[in-house]
Amino acid sequence: MGDHLARAEDFENKAEKKLSGWGLFGSKFEDAADLFDKSANSYKLAKSWDKAGSTYIKLANCNLKLESKHEAAQAYVDAAHCYKKTNINESVSCLDNAVNIFCEIGRLSMAARYLKEIAELYESEQNIEQAVVYYEKSADFYENEEVNTSANQCKQKVAQFSAQLEQYQRSIEIYEDIARQSLSNNLLKYGVKGHLLNAGICQLCKDDVIAITNALERYQDLDPTFSGTREYRLLADIAAAIDEEDVGKFTEVIKEFDSMTPLDSWKTTLLLRVKEKLKAKELEEDDLT
Amino acid sequence: MFGSKKSPLKVAKPSSVESWTNPFDSNDEGMDTKKYSSSRKTSSERALTTLGVNTNPFDDGTDANKKSSSTLYGFQSANWNKYKNDFRDSGGLENQSVQELESYAVYKAEETTNSVTNCLKIAENIREEATQTLVTLHQQGEQITRSHHVAADIDHDLTRGEKLLGSLGGLFSKTWKPKKTRAITGPVIVGDDPVRRKGNHLEQREKLGLTSAPKGQSKLRSPPQEPTNAFEKVEVEKNKQDDALSDLSDLLGELKGMAVDMGSEIERHNKALNHLYDDVDELNFRVIGANQRGRRLLGK
Structure with a gap:
């Protein structure tokens, strides 16, 4: 040495x-x-x-x-x-x-690669805001070079962190856009329901039942097979539970889904936010009566 | 965790485990799931279980530490063990009362439901992995195409270099022509690209009414009422099994489609890589020729 x-x-x-x-x-x-x-x-x-x-x-x-x-x-x-x-x-x-x-x-593809690396460094340091900025730049560069898969990976990171920062609309737009792109590709179409589920969970966080219902209808138009999936039923049942302000039903629906497909930490975090809001509403109702 | 309301799915387990560790577990899986899950528990999970800690973030946590002595239908856990042994310790099936046999039928029905549900879980996991694999394959296809584009760019640059090398010889030197065995083709999309062409095939079939969207699991549809006798309980279990098998069938159909798509994409990659190999081989041959010419010029 x-x-x-x-x-x-x-x-x-x-x-x-x-x-x-x-x-x-x-x-x-x-x-x-x-x-x-x-x-x-x-x-x-x-x-x-x-x-x-x-x-x-x-x-x-x-x-x-x-x-x-x-x-x-x-x-x-x-x-x-x-x-x-x-x-x-x-x-x-x-x-x-x-x-x-x-x-x-x-050499834009090289630039994109290192922008993504900067974003990953910020992510490892828990500096989410800066990570989002650089993932976005990287996605832009990849798109310019028509490296769509890498661009989508960066966009998904942006959506994920935006939702954590409570910028739900931005997340929704990204996930819906990726779903739309994926539908026209035989290899990517199987991931569509995952993207739509993520978008739907972000819709739930916005706490607007009408918007959720409209979104679900839009997703059905986007992908006719979506209405038959467990993901669709999860979103629809949660929307119903929110509408009825029924925390018990909300919990039951999520447990039932999770028993088949365990929810990752991102989904868990967002759904907990939804539950907190729902509980707060329920307590308000109790106070009024 | 979030207040005092009792969680709706808090159903006792057949064993006396004090709490569960799956954050959203519906906790109604009967005895048999223990066979599958207990061996996979990590030490931290075991610690949580023994401490009686409820780790479900969606649970309200009032009832977590109650010891349970009965199962979904009120059978003693000792009975379950007896059923597991197929009554070997108590004189075999022939020597059992009708009531015992009815309970045994319910136990077996539940066990079958759990097995089918586990199959469904495994199929779901496979589907998740397969989806990721398809995304990776798509990325790989893009990379092959990009590499081939770069090879075509190198061809253009090399052609310019060869022209310069040809004109460098001086007045009396023999003119140099680069040897080319074949033209560089660049990326070739093999056949009519199935990935682009069939993208919305499923949607079109749907609109034609040829394929119905797979019906969602009907676990949450409201049951007529609580089953009272063994026959009704077995019927309930059979309905659950039908639903799960229907879902499993849909999933396996989807997995088949995924496997076919993977196969055709890998085939495309193989053909694309063959073309790429031929082009790179040709480029290599020409670079060697250009280097020889350069050496000759330097040697003069």
Whole structure:
């Protein structure tokens, strides 16, 4: 380990010397870049992630001087991957730089990929608002490049987090849009009822029985097979329970569905919100009587 | 958890387990489900069970810690054990009273219902996984097409490079023509793409009235009234089994459709990959030729 560290520092010093000296036709930047690359690799072997990251940034700067933009962007990505282990903010900053360069040279699919990576970093840090922003950007880029599956994955993340942030209408629009797209594809049509269920749960959170009923009718028009599914029945029965302000029925309906298809944590969270509202209504009714 | 109202599905289990750990479990699965679930419990779940903690987020939690000694129809848990052994300990089936045999029939009916329900759960799980697999396959198809587009772009760039290499030789050098064995075709959609073509086939059949939408599970339809005698109880169980089997049939039909779609998509991928391989092979051949030309020029 110490051996790797010593070699890394040696390479870095040589590179710095090269940069401060004279070079013919920019060859000093080429030589320095080569040395910085070796130095960064040695730092990685020594598990000195911060130093490896900062060395990759120096490498990126050399590549920018040489007008090798693709290599510069890749160096920023390598720096980000090193910083990921120690400093998330630095990692995000490096990925942002990489994305900007990829956009400049027209590599939009690469830019989309790293925007998604930034979003994942924010998600791991529980910074949901920023995660949503970057997932949205990533989805946009993927759509421009017609990488629809990846775009939809990012959109689903946006919808999921938007619902958690109580931006239900936004979630509904995304899920309905994905369902609409999926219907015209033989491979994706089987997932439609899942998307419509998610949209329906978001509708329930809005606490508007008429809107829920209208949405269910719309979903039936969208996919005629939906009305025969357990997902449709779950939504319809919950809507009825909300309309009747019957917490018992609400619980029974959900338990019955969950006994067959266990609800994931996202659905559970949203349905608990619905139940809380329903209980509050019930208590209000009791107070009035 | 959310107040004092009693949860509607709080039905006692045949064993004396103090609470359940499935957040939404309907808790009316009789003895047999224990065979399936107990072995799968994690240590934390066991701990929760022994502590008598109710982990259901949708439950109101007033009744969670009551010990239960009777089942859905009021049979003793000791009786269930007797039925499990098929009366081996008490002289076999022939030596039982009519009442005992009726109770045994109810037990067997419930056991069958649980088995069918478990089959349905498994089929649902398979469907979830299959749906994910189809999405992944779709993504893979997109990636193959994109890779092929990139190969076609490389072909254009390489053609320009070959022209430059051809004109680099100088005045007296022999003109160089790149060797090409075949043209680069780029991505080919094999046949008429079934994925796009058949997308709304089901919807069209629906509108024609050829296929009825699978009827939803009718577990929640209101039963006529509480069954009183063993015969009625068995009938109720039979109805439950019919519903579950009907749902299972629909699910298996859907799974068949999924399997067919997976098969045809993988076939498409294989053909697309064959085309891609041919194009990449041709590109490789031309890159080798261009490198040789470059080396020759540098050697002069």
